Amino acid sequence: MYHIHVYFPLQQKEKAQSLNDLIRQQRQDVAQVFPLVCKLVGPHKMPMFELHAQSVSDELVAWLDSVRGEFSVLIHPVTEQELRDHTESAIWLGRELGVFEEKLDV
Template sequence: MQKTTTYAINTFHAHVYFDIQQTALAAQVREQIIQDIPQLTYRGQLIPMSIGPHPKPMFELHIPADCINYAMASIDTLRQGLSVLIHPLLADDYLAHTAEAKWLGTPLPLKLEVLR
């Protein structure tokens, strides 16, 4: 019998990636998402460089679990071609950014060695 693990997930992170030449577009997408999803618990500023496991400039949003389905649909509609990583907030960052992650748009290679 296979053992299954369950997690109590309260929050999701969304990382919206952009190229530096797309900074104005990313700022516009960020504002549209913030307007459409008032339940966001964190609305990060644009980060114009690669940091941590993230391969490109990005901005981060925190989404309560009880509105993740609406938020994912909204972000997918508003992302204007930008790639978005959505993952649960877990004690195991590697698991959160891999097996438990979902991509909207083109998946990007993360710097996973940072999470080990």
């Protein structure tokens, strides 16, 4: 299982919603697409929306990179090691924003 977080500034909420809609329409390999979260939650440093996927192919990563525009995207596995998942094991598309590490279990 993988989580994919698409970060957006609040002034680009409409663009983020359009990307969310595009993913829902075009990506059958994404198990769940969640609504926009327009506040800071968990370890995340910007508003974001989340995707869940059983696996992450090179094709999915390339597609996300081609449609994300200026948004940063965090892709990470889901294991018992939350801190490692969000840091060492993470893939970033765009600017690496980092996470609030103190909010993650080691």
